[in-house]
Amino acid sequence: MTWVSGVDGSPYGVTNLPYGVFSTGGGLPRIGVRIGSWVFDLAGAETAELVLAAGALCRPTLNDFMALGRPQWTAVRQRIVELLTDVTHRPAVEPLLVPLTDVELLLPFEVADYVDFYSSEHHASNVGQIFRPGQPPLLPNWKHLPIGYHGRAGTVVVSGTPVTRPTGQRASAEGPVTGPSVRLDIEAEVGFVVGVPSALGSRVSVDDFADHVFGVVLVNDWSARDIQAWEYQPLGPFLGKSFATSVSAWVTPLDALADAFVPAPEQDPPVVDYLRDVPHLGLDLRLAVEWNGERVSEPPFAGMYWTPAQQLAHLTVNGASLRTGDLYASGTVSGPDRSQVGSFLELTWGGAEPAKVGTESRTFLADGDTVTLTATAPGPDGTTIALGEVTGTIRPAR
Amino acid sequence: MTWVSGVDGSPYGVTNLPYGVFSTGGGLPRIGVRIGSWVFDLAGAETAELVLAAGALCRPTLNDFMALGRPQWTAVRQRIVELLTDVTHRPAVEPLLVPLTDVELLLPFEVADYVDFYSSEHHASNVGQIFRPGQPPLLPNWKHLPIGYHGRAGTVVVSGTPVTRPTGQRASAEGPVTGPSVRLDIEAEVGFVVGVPSALGSRVSVDDFADHVFGVVLVNDWSARDIQAWEYQPLGPFLGKSFATSVSAWVTPLDALADAFVPAPEQDPPVVDYLRDVPHLGLDLRLAVEWNGERVSEPPFAGMYWTPAQQLAHLTVNGASLRTGDLYASGTVSGPDRSQVGSFLELTWGGAEPAKVGTESRTFLADGDTVTLTATAPGPDGTTIALGEVTGTIRPAR
Structure with missing residues (x-):
């Protein structure tokens, strides 16, 4: 007390x-x-x-x-x-x-490198079904390694920073056009902040997760779907993401989450040695997505297929060094139900099924919209702790 | 004098x-x-x-x-x-x-964000033919925007730093296996170093290139082709690149390259407004790739399809800010001939046509191999200036 x-x-x-x-x-x-x-x-x-x-x-x-x-x-x-x-x-x-x-x-820490994973099976399957209908929803590599890529560290901003609608190229029937994104989306994610660095050429084992990771932030990886769709082949997302990534102002130390570790979903097929974490633990973080004050989704982090310890081991298996301030995010957190998805792409099924937001019908973000992500976790003795929120309001394109 | x-x-x-x-x-x-x-x-x-x-x-x-x-x-x-x-x-x-x-x-500067482009038409076409035989060698977006992605800033190392062979997953007939890369390659590139930052939400015009870019380094973007091939869909290269990127110890200021600007290849189809640079200028840098002391290739930078000014304008069109120390590299520099390619993937056509290196026959890099990139450029009054070399030797996997 x-x-x-x-x-x-x-x-x-x-x-x-x-x-x-x-x-x-x-x-x-x-x-x-x-x-x-x-x-x-x-x-x-x-x-x-x-x-x-x-x-x-x-x-x-x-x-x-x-x-x-x-x-x-x-x-x-x-x-x-x-x-x-x-x-x-x-x-x-x-x-x-x-x-x-x-x-x-x-902004609570200086971001060194920013890596974004793609570790929710439900999210990856949803995206696969939306973009590649009729094909297997997961690509062949997805269950063998935590897919990830590097994002722009210099545009990680603290909660509350306004987000200017990005301009860029998108495909159209008449060829590429340039203009403000018309499919601006969110990605509700959980980020892990590295404290203790590692040497170039060495690896960090799944067992050493807690020696390197200091704590957790909430992340909104704002995404311009139209820009991303046109640019991403073959080298992945770039300008569709790099305009802003918001993180919570509060870093929750791992010590505060001791009661939140829970068994992660079983992995089948079995993973290769360097990804085998015993015990195989995720975090029971319960996210909520508020769109203009209305709760539209409750993504459950406990169901993520790849754990943060596996992500860290993967990130370094090739000898890449860690620096203090490295941030790696989980990828969009989505559960099996439509009420549990971490992006509006999924909530509106690619924009085909608008969502009711207050009195309005929405697919993607309008100027002036505010999105706030919150999360809670089990604390000791049946209590609940809160993670810091991450919020942002969309400003019109310049 | x-x-x-x-x-x-x-x-x-x-x-x-x-x-x-x-x-x-x-x-x-x-x-x-x-x-x-x-x-x-x-x-x-x-x-x-x-x-x-x-x-x-x-x-x-x-x-x-x-x-x-x-x-x-x-x-x-x-x-x-x-x-x-x-x-x-x-x-x-x-x-x-x-x-x-x-x-x-x-290392001459602290790297903020590292972006790698893919701006040689010959390189992109070669890679397309090697990996997607029978299909159009360039993807539909390639001539409309400079394709690029973020790399790992924390593993940018100075010339001379040994490069430990990365370990990782690769595909095999029996499923994914983990081990040292067996297709370790180079990418001969030219990097541009940002001095003057820009504000989040603003753009840098093609005309403002010289106000922001301080100078040029040579870059070897070491690449593990087997790791990259297995991991890169759908979010792009990650561990196949992030183990090390070598840069020259010397940063050549743009002022030293005043005589090296030459008209860049004409672009067809015409590019969208924000990418239109008048005059449309590349740099006449003449690269050389030495593999264990033997010159195996002479990539011509003047033939790059996208110019550094276009790359910078593209990088910021979505409002992404620049920081002092941002590094953006051209992507592999390859000319039209086999003697002008900037990767061993191309030199050996995917490993199918080994190259003679001294008395040995090689496809990809062996432990102990040294690769050195050099470059020259026209200076004033018919003189020639040299860019700083970038060299590295492969150490066995740990």
């Missing part, structure tokens, strides 16, 4: 404690941790020697702290819990609590 | 002056410029106030200098030429000349 007021029953209690970077009044970026509707200023706490992290908490991003490694992450978390629960610390800590309403939340 | 000894007739004379980062005796990284067989220590020169660049030349990478913009790039270059040609500066400058043999060359 925390002594901080108003936290009882909050999904941001002392079992959660996500990290972020904030500023107040246009000041310098500071690292903080969320407790209820407050931000605990960790830069202030480390300056006051209430918590020690080799100065890493006094930096403008989480990167230096994330580079310290799991023993330090755990020690700092334990100390923060102590500060927020032991009332003897209240006089020192209380002045460092800033109301959430007074802060601007910033 | 420079007063520096031994530079007469060198392709690294005062009309060239590529930038790099070096260290001596394990010391801190320092920015320098190459003149003949010397490195002119620019950190030392700025400290001594021989050249002024707001301290940017005293940094461990070129990024801060590249962010200053073209007027500053030009001013610094003019000053360096003055220092190296006006003999009155000799007493101050000579102590700052370090023999190339005494330095270790480092």
